[in-house]
Amino acid sequence: xxxxxxxxxxxxxxxxxxxxxxxxxxxxxxxxxxxxxxxxxxxxxxxxxxxxxxxxxxxxxxxxxxxxxxxxxxxxxxxxxxxxxxxxxxxxxxxxxxxxxxxxxxxx
Amino acid sequence: xxxxxxxxxxxxxxxxxxxxxxxxxxxxxxxxxxxxxxxxxxxxxxxxxxxxxxxxxxxxxxxxxxxxxxxxxxxxxxxxxxxxxxxxxxxxxxxxxxxxxxxxxxxxxxxxxxxx
Numbered sequence: 001x002x003x004x005x006x007x008x009x010x011x012x013x014x015x016x017x018x019x020x021x022x023x024x025x026x027x028x029x030x031x032x033x034x035x036x037x038x039x040x041x042x043x044x045x046x047x048x049x050x051x052x053x054x055x056x057x058x059x060x061x062x063x064x065x066x067x068x069x070x071x072x073x074x075x076x077x078x079x080x081x082x083x084x085x086x087x088x089x090x091x092x093x094x095x096x097x098x099x100x101x102x103x104x105x106x107x108x
Numbered sequence: 109x110x111x112x113x114x115x116x117x118x119x120x121x122x123x124x125x126x127x128x129x130x131x132x133x134x135x136x137x138x139x140x141x142x143x144x145x146x147x148x149x150x151x152x153x154x155x156x157x158x159x160x161x162x163x164x165x166x167x168x169x170x171x172x173x174x175x176x177x178x179x180x181x182x183x184x185x186x187x188x189x190x191x192x193x194x195x196x197x198x199x200x201x202x203x204x205x206x207x208x209x210x211x212x213x214x215x216x217x218x219x220x221x222x223x224x
Contacts, residue, residue, distance in 0.1 A: 004150075041220075046213070049212075094211065095164060096213065097153075098143075
């Protein structure tokens, strides 16, 4: 079983729509969780950390469910510029594990 | 603040040739990572340094890959000899440990390697 698994998508949504997707992790001792965004042929960039209580950053909301071992990302009022691959990252002490990414395409 | 620097940005070599990549992390970041990212996949950790010591190199193909970070700052990753399956983007990242826990990583632009 992979340490971090994501639905690869693609999620094709119209502008203004809400899109949400999850990431599951296998190590219950995992400590920190992040969402990274990766544009085509670019490096990953930190989008947001994921806290136990859930957190928002503008149109983006991240949630953590430790009992079921998954994190989620919700994007409200999608913009064309949100089109990207979203990578889930799970850390256990110093070790970071990446998911393969979920591709989101926002269409006009 | 300057980001993570990598060079070259692109490299095309023939199989069995050698290649080296260079990375300069963000100033003050003690931890440095090399990842391999194959198209359609997430980054795969090759090696992680804490200052100039290796923390994790369990997924580094040591028969052909080597990496060093002699002075605890910049680092080089070498492949010798290259195989076709080494075609990928090689990403360098550096990080600091957050007060709230976990390591926040910043990536360089990557080196796109094509082995023919």
